[in-house]
Amino acid sequence: MTTATAPAPAPAFRFKKLGTGSVQLDLGLILFAIVVIALLGQWAFLAPSDLDGNLTSRLKPPFFTGRDGTFHIVGTDQLGRDLFFRVLGGLPWSLGISGVAVICVAVIGTFIGLIGAWYTGIVRTIVLLGVAAMIAMPFLVLALVVVAVVGRGFWPLSLTMGFIAWTAVSRVIYAEARGLLTREYVLAARLFGVNKWSILIFHILPGLRPTILVMAAFFFAVLLIIESALSFLGLGAPLNAPSWGNMLSDSRQYLVNAPWMMFVPATAIVTAVISLNLIGDGFAELSRKRARAVEV
Amino acid sequence: MSVATEHEHLGTGKSDAKAGETILDVNDLVVEFPRPGQPTNFRAVNGVSFELRQGETLGLVGESGSGKSMTALSLLGIVPAPGKIIEGSINLRGRRIDNLPVNELRKVRGNDIGMVFQDPMTGLNPVRSVGSQLIESVMRHQNVGKKEAVEIAYHALDDVGIPSPRERLEAFPHELSGGLRQRVMIALALINHPEVIIADEATTALDATIQAQILDLFRSRLSKATMILITHDMGVAAEICDRIQVMYAGRIVESGTIEEVLTSPRHPYTVGLLSAVPKFDIRRPKLVPIPGQPPTAEDIVRGCPFAPRCRFAEADCDNRPPLEIQNGRLLACWHPRHASEQ
């Protein structure tokens, strides 16, 4: 390491000044904040009737003003429903389902990963074997089959995804926790007879926090994609719910006449996914900077 | 020419130069790195000049960050980006090499100047066999076919004392011990019979016993080679070098033959370095560390860079001392020590 390029002191995961120290993270948070404001704002501004269709203005292009004077900024769908309002109305479905799922994923994945890292012998073997096996199975196939049995709707969908997708997280957590468990401060705690759960929660978990944050952001994006995929296949959110996947699915029949029906929900999905990926990248960059600063 | 005669020449250069002839001539070399967010650049190497003569071993000695490795890398034109050579010239047998186009420069690297790096653990590509890395270099610089290149590689390994070299050609770096890997690195540096060999802390990362073996190899195989040995260890330098140049903060501060420097160091920094070397000698006073730290890339140095750590610094040390001959010794100091004052 040449002394010529000494690293700047590492920024913490906090808003110390304006910005977080990572361009990606800033950008991602701004985009995501817009999404969240839209999510919250809809209860204040979106009337249930806004989601209703008006068959006289079916498949109208963007910037269309209906005969009753309603202005449709991004056009309408096959039932004359305003696409902008539908995208807003889809927020609780698309983000809500994947949001609940990502919390399950983080909690279960961390828990199982820690179990695998702490125990040796048969418990670890079973955890590793099970995780390796489950990871290989295409996630969408499993989700598809389970959702078909447990049914559609917000909770069945989000919990199904949460209970299936944790495997990749637990594998990463397992590997990192094994590394942390060999640290001297952990050995010292063990020698002092500290309870294993105290060690895991107070000594190991804080060290895993950056990893969990990064993985949660990326998995939020992945789960959002999967949720939309399931809805797209007609097996996700209830058929009349304004989920983004449902909207995409509807648009397939009208690609020739009304391509905006596809582009509007597609834009919503892509924006959400990119902002979450930006956040994940930003967290990863910050924790790298931090690790480097500690090393030096 | 036959391979067998060739390997006896290993490390003694291509041309039949006479002893004492100047091989490498470095003049006022300056290497700069941009300092992020600051207008002035950091000078890792700051006006270094020296000559290397046929058959001599020159030691570049100094603490880490003193610019000795950067000097070596700039001789090959491989200063890591964003660093750059911005002043000075490097002449190899009278041919200027620092401003060659990259294509020409690549013919110098490994062919005219061979380099042994510090860490044999990371210096070899882990996923390619030892043989393939040697053969790649041979076929790049010598006009030989694959079969001949294999033979050359075999002899190169044999010559640096690697047992069963035939099998070792197939081995991957992780299958060899640290000492063997460093021998491979040396074989790689010598394989194209360079005129100049640079060994950059070639023994630092090794265990003490292995270090002794590698130094043995240097002494037995490379005693007649034209070599630059870079080290922070005065002990290592004392064992191998003919001449020593002490570097501090990108400059040469003292230069002389090994006897001169070891027996009567003049620069306070050299004195400090020597008193920091452990010796099995009860009459000697205890180890004396040099207080403080060398200037870093952030520090902007005026005057003598060693002055803040120097016991003998006075007011005039605020001016930079020139490197000039004082009492027969090349020295950059306003208040040089004499043997009696140590």
Added chain:
Amino acid sequence: MTDTTDQQPAAAPAAPKGGTRGDAETIPVTQQTMQTLTKRVLELIFLLFFISTLLFFLLRLTGDPAAVLAGETGDQEQLELIRKQYGLDKPLVVQYGVFLYKMVQGDFGNSLANAQDALGLVMERLPTSFTLVIIAFTANLIISIPLGAWLGSRPDRTGRKLAATAVFIAQGIPGYITGLILIQIFAVELRWLPSIGNQGPLSWIMPAITLAAFQAPQVVRVISANVAEAMREDYIRTARANGAGFNTLLWRHALKNAMLGATALIGAQVSFLVGGSIITEVIFAWPGLGRLLVTSVQTLDFPVVQAAVFMIAIFVYFAITMTDIVFLFIDPRLRRQRA
């Protein structure tokens, strides 16, 4: 590898005596291959057991399986018949045992929709789907590896920064949206390519691109990050000091190391691609396994669903194991590990 104790050349001064510490025993390739195979087969058995158990209990926990099996049209008489036929009148443990026994034999029963052998139906669809997956997998690697290497070789250059941003944005576009956009451009606007079904080579283009697009950006990013890291390694400096040019450094020294760092990702690609192929097949009305699975799930045709899930698991495991073994032969560190 032989040990160092043989033939000590006389010319060697101060050669290390005997077995030096790095020259440890190494495990031969065949043995490692067997270990990998055993491990993967064990995982596969575990997975199949897990899936069948999951399906068995899910079907029974969430209601009357007879009702599910009979579909929406089933009346009381039919239900009784189905209960008898599937042994649903027996105790749960017995049912589970019988169920597992049949699974082991590969007996999935008949499709509820058309009374054909479920496994037969699945096997019929298998080749088209897996050909699509393999084409996408190959295309993905052929495009992503050179692109990733190029991006990672000098990540500070402006052109590469722009390309990296484009790849980042592409990563945010789910494959089904790529598919719809492709249809919109090439089938609807330009009318160059057919958008539906398997109608010869032209009709393979869009599904293959769509499927490859699911994962390509991720592979590019990982390869690029690995290459960038490899280019900073000491062995690159060694090679440079020996006169290696940029292309030698990148393609012969850095890339292989970067690839080996992406082993797990490349193995996992197959799994992702099989998942993606389901959506791709639905978008392009592709007569493959994925569409069969979706239709069967929608109509709750469980024998077919089970057969399809089993075959997918087996295919994915086959592909992952092949990748494992290929990398075992490429990576010297895996091939001859220290004992």
